Amino acid sequence: MAKAELMNYEQALEQFEVVIGLEVHVELNTNTKMFCGCKNEFGNEPNTNVCPICIALPGALPAVNKTAVESSIKIGLALGCEIAPTGRFARKNYFYPDLAKNFQTSQYDEPIAFEGALEVEVPSGAVHNVLIERAHMEEDAGKLTHIGGSTGRIQGAEYSLVDYNRAGVPLVEIVTKPIYGAGSEAPELAAAYVRSVREIVKGLGVSDARMERGNVRCDANVSLRKKGAEKLGTRTETKNVNSLRSIERAVRYEIQRQAHILANGGTIIQETRHWHEDKGATSAGRPKSDADDYRYFPEPDLVPVQPSRELIESLRATLPEKPADRRKRLAGEWGFSELEFRDVVNADLLDQLEETVAAGAKPQAARKWWMGELARIANESEEGAIPNITPAQVAELAKLIEDGKINDRLAREVLGYVLAGEGSPAEIVSARGLEVVSDDGALIAAIEAALATQPDVLDAIREGRMQAAGQVIGAVMKAMAGSADAARVRELLIEMANK
């Protein structure tokens, strides 16, 4: 794949206005699938969670999962949408081997939720009101694995395997209206929007919301128009953007790619594009046009979904705090600076911090660990993911330091053992005997041993040259393999000098 020529980002924004649109697919975490009783579970043996309905055997009929409908209504309400009193499913007809029926049962002209809005804060602190066009229910397709061939795509593969475990898993697709006016922050806004949606569905408990498992997937539409132009530009739809970071990168890439083409008199082809995280680029997929003919028609095998007013209101009553409200509350409770708080939000660590504080850690201590050492380890790991540690363990670690049981250096060592799966921090400290030595006798012996090789140090301290103490402290720490409390060593040294 040849990397396309790109225009410098700032230059692109000087010349063009960016319009984006986002389609987010949320996989619901219902016990069973959308239209059958099969388990909705990730990671099982291929084709074990299947039945005549989800592999579309002749004669099988769908029946709507009520919990999925309720989850969809909750999502709609949390996005400030109207809920349709009646909504039909429709068939979207196209042939593809991961689509058992060769049509997708979806909602077309009668989505369950429509006309909402979501306030989204970007890293600069600016708040954008993103208008939601609709949220509708549909089913996921199966998973194809292409064997042979070099690209891993269906073209050129020797054969392909289909796993229908995912076929029929309930999805809610949330579609924004075109988003104007984000300017240079369009990429950040796209990522921040998806993060907000993810927070909402996670807070509602209707999705596991794990992007790395595809629970939340985003297609990003990007188009440019000359500044001052009325007419919208041709858009591309970038698929397969499955992390917040890639959403931001993909949107930025498309802006630069399209700007280069337009500035050189070219035209944008309306198409789906695929994001390649490794190459940091998109590649052309299927040409797409508004005339794509899916032959939608009302699904005759299902009666319309007709949620009663009472049901809608009872679901509304269960809605948790809105993400924006929650942020305001947490910022107040934690007493972070504006910058500190925004960094936490942007690092996507709000949940972890909240849980760590709930487990007893001081907010600043929790922030220090998640934003510091743990973020560093995550960055260095191959997946770039948060290491395998629970907020409760982080809180325990912070408590051990606060109680003076371990020092910072020991804490980092303990963390390593926690990540290696040795147990909780307290267990590790006692099993490995890592507690800070505060027995003055052992410390004095070590100090005296150190002073024997550096007899001038006590004089230097008496003369007020405290830097001389550092050498002895270092020697003591070394001798005691780090388990000494440096502050106490310093105190003892001063006492000895002043005797």
Added chain:
Amino acid sequence: MTDLIRKTASELAALISSGEVSSVEVTRAHLERSDAVDAAVHSYLYQSPEASLIAAAEADRARAAGEVSSPLAGVPIAVKDNLATIDAPTTSGSKILQGWQPPYDATVVKKLRAAGMPILGKTNLDEFAMGSSTEFSAFGPSKNPWDLTRIPGGSGGGSSSVVASFQAPLAIGSDTGGSIRFPGAVTGTVGTKPTYGAVSRYGLVALASSLDQIGPVARNVLDAAMLQDVIAGHDPHDSTSLPESLGSMTAAAKKLDVKGMRFGVIKQLAGDGFQPGVAARFRESLNLLAAAGAEIVEVDCPSFEYAIAAYYLILPAEASSNLAKFDSVRFGMRVEPGEKATIERVMAATREVGFGPEVKRRIILGTYALSSGSYDKFYGAALKVRTLIQRDFDAAFAKADILVSPTAPTTAFKFGDKIDDPLAMYLNDIATIPANLAGIPGISVPNGLAEEDGLPVGIQLLAPAREDARLYQAGAWLEKAHEEIWGKRMIDFAPELEVN
């Protein structure tokens, strides 16, 4: 044995229940009848002699143990081959499904088994129930027992001929535009299309989901009523199935009373242009009803003029989508296109070989009707006609309790007469199609013989949705009136089949 096979299902049920004969004896008698005549009639695509005898023995054991499973316990039955059966292939009359055995039973099949009814086999049909003669079955047509050179009606010609040739006392059919009622009319048997949603469609290989309805096929009205009582009821697996019970059809069939009932003659289906014998018998039945104290009124259904046109857009549209799953990926036939096999080429080659001409015709028609640019002109317009037809019915039922018409314009035609003329074939269903478009119930009851060819004709009764009981009440009365006039049951006029 001859004796047993000519009995009605209700008579057989009584004999089995009292212990005078066993279900095994009854089942064996029908299997032997099939051995003798089915080579000529070709009602069956698949027979289950062992399984049906095992089920019969179980029914006998249950009876002896005092377990009562249903009023039809022990009575054998044949099932149209578009219903999924876990122990028998299900082809829907298509090569593309040849040899496919479902891993599950249709809800109706489950109900039959739970009712203690041995399943004798799977009956022939036009491919995917698309046709009016069984000539579009991929496995050859079934014959009309009245005249083996004539069609037994379609698509359920296997089910109509199996009861008309005494190979089974009862059968299950499916009716999308007349596939139960038209075969009933041309074979001198009874067939009901219940209210849409009265019987679960789960496990019925779909033709057009919004039109399909499973129903009973029998030799008399009471038997059909008893069978509907066995197969009807809400099914959580079919979200279009009605939540409520429609009451006892059996009780309705035993009332034998039409006094004070209002019968509406549909102006557009009053017999004009129909075969003379068909029209004559129809008028005679109206006179019978009037003489018995029923009221005869005329009703106007102007939108019926567009019913066939609307039907042949809605049906192909739904069918084109329903039949998309036949792609060789998960079940059924797979045709390798030779070199450079891609998934598209395998799908195309399989569908090219696996589907017959009528199926392809309707898939193309339906795909076109749904495509953007055509949708409003065709599919959308057809939905509007559908609404108008429903309104016509609403207005008609304000004046009448039951609507009546001949079931079909003609008696059974000869093989080959209409096979090359789709429009002529489609016109057979002119009287039956409106009921499917409106979701209302209809029954075809034998209505005497046409003097010009000596073949049976049928009368169709239609009732408002959920009022199936009215059909059985009036149908049973008409049946009895005809028996009194003609001296015996219509089916007993059928010539004896040559026995192997």
